[in-house]
Amino acid sequence: MKTTRLQVTLRYVKPALARVIDVPASATLPELHDLLQAAIGWTNSHLHQFVTPEATYGIELPGEEVWPQDQRDETGARLADLGARFEYLYDFGDGWTHDVEVLGPGVSVPGCVDGYGACPPEDCGGPGGYAELLDTLADPTHPDHDQMRGWTGNRLRPFDRAATDQRLRWVVGEVPESVRLLFDLVADGIKLTPGGRLPRTAVRSMQQHRPHWHPLGRPAATEDDLWPLVMLHDLLRRVGLLRLRHGVLSPTRAASDDLAVVRRLRTAFEPNAFTTEITELTTAVLVAYGPLPLAHLATRVHLLLGRGWQRDGQPVTQDDVRTAAGQCAAVMKGLDLIDNSEWRMWSAGPSARSLLPRASGLADYLATN
Numbered sequence: 001m002k003t004t005r006l007q008v009t010l011r012y013v014k015p016a017l018a019r020v021i022d023v024p025a026s027a028t029l030p031e032l033h034d035l036l037q038a039a040i041g042w043t044n045s046h047l048h049q050f051v052t053p054e055a056t057y058g059i060e061l062p063g064e065e066v067w068p069q070d071q072r073d074e075t076g077a078r079l080a081d082l083g084a085r086f087e088y089l090y091d092f093g094d095g096w097t098h099d100v101e102v103l104g105p106g107v108s109v110p111g112c113v114d115g116y117g118a119c120p121p122e123d124c125g126g127p128g129g130y131a132e133l134l135d136t137l138a139d140p141t142h143p144d145h146d147q148m149r150g151w152t153g154n155r156l157r158p159f160d161r162a163a164t165d166q167r168l169r170w171v172v173g174e175v176p177e178s179v180r181l182l183f184d185l186v187a188d189g190i191k192l193t194p195g196g197r198l199p200r201t202a203v204r205s206m207q208q209h210r211p212h213w214h215p216l217g218r219p220a221a222t223e224d225d226l227w228p229l230v231m232l233h234d235l236l237r238r239v240g241l242l243r244l245r246h247g248v249l250s251p252t253r254a255a256s257d258d259l260a261v262v263r264r265l266r267t268a269f270e271p272n273a274f275t276t277e278i279t280e281l282t283t284a285v286l287v288a289y290g291p292l293p294l295a296h297l298a299t300r301v302h303l304l305l306g307r308g309w310q311r312d313g314q315p316v317t318q319d320d321v322r323t324a325a326g327q328c329a330a331v332m333k334g335l336d337l338i339d340n341s342e343w344r345m346w347s348a349g350p351s352a353r354s355l356l357p358r359a360s361g362l363a364d365y366l367a368t369n
């Protein structure tokens with residue numbers, strides 16, 4: 001993979017903070033935002049902008065005014081559009097400014113090359129508030145020392161290059177093993193049944209790798225016996241990674257490019273949709289807290305849901321969350337986000353960290369707060 005090496009420096013803070021990171025050269029600005037959040041240690045809790053001498057890029061929210069008025073939608077822009085130097089602004093209330101410089105090509109694997117400095121806690125008041133916070137924490141006789149120490153908790157952690165490197169790789173993403181298994185099965189083209197399903201030999205082969213996909217653990221007779229496989233098959237065709245031609249199913253050209261596969265899989269999760277919210281929160285909770293019964297899982301997910309979610313004009317309840325999680329389970333299992341092979345228990349699957357960036361970032365936040 002071609003990467004670009006960036007040096008990122010947080011302006012106006014002491015102790016100083018900087019990161020040197022390698023990111024995909026083809027990164028879109030939404031992807032770059034996620035990568036910068038992971039590199040610095042922010043929690044993606046506020047708005048942001050990319051600023052160059054020629055233009056300002058940001059997200060557009062329905063019904064909301066933007067500033068400046070000529071702000072461009074970041075969705076269609078890429079890292080290459082920003083030039084050799086640019087600013088990354090985060091949290092317009094606290095006002096964090098990052099100076100970003102393109103150093104040149106990076107190595108073949110994205111990650112964190114070097115860095116120093118702890119990430120300030122979110123909502124601490126920007127550079128000025130951060131300086132006051134550090135002074136208060138350093139002075140046991142300060143009247144607010146105990147209160148601020150309690151508020152800060154363990155959010156002021158030393159920079160860990162290895163951990164940051166791993167987080168960046170998760171944000172870039174990895175192709176789920178279940179997806180690779182299905183790609184391998186249809187690599188040479190496989191003729192579907194008259195009903196448009198995978199033949200029994202392919203279904204049984206998939207079941208050998210994912211026996212828990214059958215609710216009763218019996219040998220599958222048809223694809224419909226493995227509902228996660230049905231959902232995975234449908235999703236891969238929907239996002240353009242599998243195609244059906246003259247009754248034969250085969251991978252598309254995009255399926256040979258890991259970054260393209262991850263990008264297309266992520267498009268299956270519509271931003272701000274309730275099912276996406278449930279999927280991301282469920283995955284994050286299982287990563288942070290470990291295996292949970294569905295009822296306990298629904299309780300934790302419900303607590304994390306933002307206000308405003310409604311069903312039939314009424315606020316979403318824990319029962320609604322439990323039902324929604326059950327409805328999303330087949331897709332989550334098909335993408336290796338969850339594993340409920342243990343009866344009555346839901347666990348994080350092998351791709352829980354490396355497919356959905358928001359779920360991975362939220363898991364880190366929950367585990368450390």
